[in-house]
Amino acid sequence: xxxxxxxxxxxxxxxxxxxxxxxxxxxxxxxxxxxxxxxxxxxxxxxxxxxxxxxxxxxxxxxxxxxxxxxxxxxxxxxxxxxxxxxxxxxxxxxxxxxxxxxxxxxxxxxxxxxxxxxxxxxxxxxxxxxxxxxxxxxxxxxxxxxxxxxxxxxxxxxxxxxxxxxxxxxxxxxxxxxxxxxxxxxxxxxxxxxxxxxxxxxxxxxxxxxxxxxxxxxxxxxxxxxxxxxxxxxxxxxxxxxxxxxxxxxxxxxxxxxxxxxxxxxxxxxxxxxxxxxxxxxxxxxxxxxxxxxxxxxxxxxxxxxxxxxxxxxxxxxxxxxxxxxxxxxxxxxxxxxxxxxxxxxxxxxxxxxxxxxxxxxxxxxxxxxxxxxxxxxxxxxxxxxxxxxxxxxxxxxxxxxxxxxxxxxxxxxxxxxxxxxxxxxxxxxxxxxxxxxxxxxxxxxxxxxxx
Numbered sequence: 001x002x003x004x005x006x007x008x009x010x011x012x013x014x015x016x017x018x019x020x021x022x023x024x025x026x027x028x029x030x031x032x033x034x035x036x037x038x039x040x041x042x043x044x045x046x047x048x049x050x051x052x053x054x055x056x057x058x059x060x061x062x063x064x065x066x067x068x069x070x071x072x073x074x075x076x077x078x079x080x081x082x083x084x085x086x087x088x089x090x091x092x093x094x095x096x097x098x099x100x101x102x103x104x105x106x107x108x109x110x111x112x113x114x115x116x117x118x119x120x121x122x123x124x125x126x127x128x129x130x131x132x133x134x135x136x137x138x139x140x141x142x143x144x145x146x147x148x149x150x151x152x153x154x155x156x157x158x159x160x161x162x163x164x165x166x167x168x169x170x171x172x173x174x175x176x177x178x179x180x181x182x183x184x185x186x187x188x189x190x191x192x193x194x195x196x197x198x199x200x201x202x203x204x205x206x207x208x209x210x211x212x213x214x215x216x217x218x219x220x221x222x223x224x225x226x227x228x229x230x231x232x233x234x235x236x237x238x239x240x241x242x243x244x245x246x247x248x249x250x251x252x253x254x255x256x257x258x259x260x261x262x263x264x265x266x267x268x269x270x271x272x273x274x275x276x277x278x279x280x281x282x283x284x285x286x287x288x289x290x291x292x293x294x295x296x297x298x299x300x301x302x303x304x305x306x307x308x309x310x311x312x313x314x315x316x317x318x319x320x321x322x323x324x325x326x327x328x329x330x331x332x333x334x335x336x337x338x339x340x341x342x343x344x345x346x347x348x349x350x351x352x353x354x355x356x357x358x359x360x361x362x363x364x365x366x367x368x369x370x371x372x373x374x375x376x377x378x379x380x381x382x383x384x385x386x387x388x389x390x391x392x393x394x395x396x397x398x399x400x401x402x403x404x405x406x407x408x409x410x411x412x413x414x415x416x417x418x419x420x421x422x423x424x425x426x427x428x429x430x431x432x433x434x435x436x437x438x439x440x441x442x443x444x445x446x447x448x449x450x451x452x453x
Contacts, residue, residue: 097337101279102329105266105309109258110171115210115248117165119200121183121192121217129157129187138162142198161189165213167202167248171256178246181213191239192219202248213248259321262313271307274336280309282333287314339448341437346453348430350437352420353448358413361445363426363436 120138129135136152139160143150167181181202185192195217202211221237258264268276283301287293293316300312317324339355379391413419423433440446 097335098332099335100329101266101282101331101333104270104275104279104333104335105268107258107325108265108267108308109256112168112170113204113210113254115165115167115169115202115204117167117200117202117213118186119163119165119197119213120160121163121195121197122160123194123196124159124161124189124191125194126158127190127193128159128161129189131157132162132187135160135162135187157187161192161195162186163192163195163197165197165200165202167211167213169210169250169254171254173250173253175250175253177250179211179248179250181244181247183217183242183244185240189240191223192217192242193239195219195242197244197247204254208252210252210254211248211250213244215244215247217242217244258325259313262318264311264313264321264325266309266311268307268309271305272336272338273303273306275333276303276306276309278333278336279303282331283309283311283328286328286331292316340451341446341448342451342453343434343437344453345431345434348434350430350433352416354416355448356416356419357447358410358419358422358440359445359447360410360412361440361443362409363440 118138120135120142133152135157136155139155139157140150140152162185163183164186165181165183167179169179173179181197183192183195183197197214197217199212199214201209202213204210219239219242221239223234223236223239266279268279280301280303284299287297287300293314297312297314300314302310304310311328313321313324337353337355339357340353341356342349342351344350377393379393410422413422423436426436428436437446437450438452441450
């Protein structure tokens with residue numbers, strides 16, 4: 001027997017070298033797994049004499065240890081999160097996203113303010129207003145500031161136009177900063193292409209001038225051609241509105257106060273009780289687990305309602321509330337999106353969130369197409385030589401085609417992917433889908449909020 005094994009070893013020497021390397025790797029694996037199979041293998045005399053048997057025996061021991069270690073690992077409970085995506089025990093993916101607090105809330109007091117102004121643009125190359133009274137009066141008032149007194153009737157507005165200016169001034173903007181300005185034609189000007197805005201004050205709701213705008217207007221559209229009867233024109237986008245990027249200079253600062261009595265309030269951009277509570281819990285967890293804080297405030301954040309979260313500033317940050325606010329704005333919160341379907345009948349747009357679910361139901365939808373063709377019938381006189389003239393009488397043909405609609409059963413659809421797949425299988429248009437969604441809501445099968453625009 002030994003002679004046979006010795007000849008077998010000499011004949012398959014290279015194969016045994018590979019198996020020996022495999023045995024060493026297996027022994028390393030068993031040590032990492034916490035098993036003592038390598039010591040047990042080394043103590044067996046027949047395994048030391050025969051590398052083939054040792055390698056096979058070590059592989060069996062390693063597989064057994066691996067199976068035992070996997071069996072001792074506790075099963076995953078609940079869900080496993082990966083980049084904000086949660087997978088439940090059923091294998092379905094929940095669309096809860098991790099969003100920063102700064103994207104969910106804004107600080108009470110740190111808000112934008114709206115500005116508005118009325119001005120004159122020039123350089124329109126004949127596309128200006130058609131001499132309206134308010135444009136001519138505005139030009140006369142502007143010329144009077146420069147020492148030129150002319151009656152409005154002596155002016156023409158062929159190359160000028162009256163415009164309305166709007167702008168949003170952000171919080172914490174200091175004097176000398178620049179903001180964007182939107183410009184829109186107020187009269188009957190055909191285009192603002194090439195327009196230059198004269199210096200125009202921008203007023204706040206209190207009538208105070210907070211910024212001054214001036215500069216060339218950038219228009220995103222154009223119009224060309226010959227106006228009037230028999231002419232043709234081409235238009236793209238809206239040539240009567242544009243903007244001046246960083247075209248207004250802030251002249252007066254708006255005071256901002258966001259800390260009152262060592263407290264600040266966060267306002268939810270989309271009011272929701274679940275998300276407001278989640279933000280408050282995340283802030284409380286951050287304060288309690290921060291080892292650098294000396295003043296451990298118990299539950300510093302409290303959700304007052306679905307839109308307001310009151311946060312008490314710890315004593316460590318009373319002198320630097322901006323740093324505390326910056327830290328809590330970077331916290332990530334798991335957002336709970338409500339089940340909602342938005343239908344816009346004007347544009348034919350349908351938007352559904354991932355939590356939309358539909359109970360078991362059956363749907364049949366048939367299209368009704370009405371074709372109306374209007375023409376004329378010609379009646380010839382019965383006697384050819386009687387001198388009568390042909391008579392034209394209008395005739396209308398109406399054809400109604402009703403598409404065949406089969407009653408299609410739908411199983412329970414717990415996700416929006418299932419709903420979209422089932423509706424697409426019917427081959428209906430977005431307009432038809434709107435009617436189906438409304439009918440499902442009336443039947444109680446659509447488990448979501450339905451919003452019509």
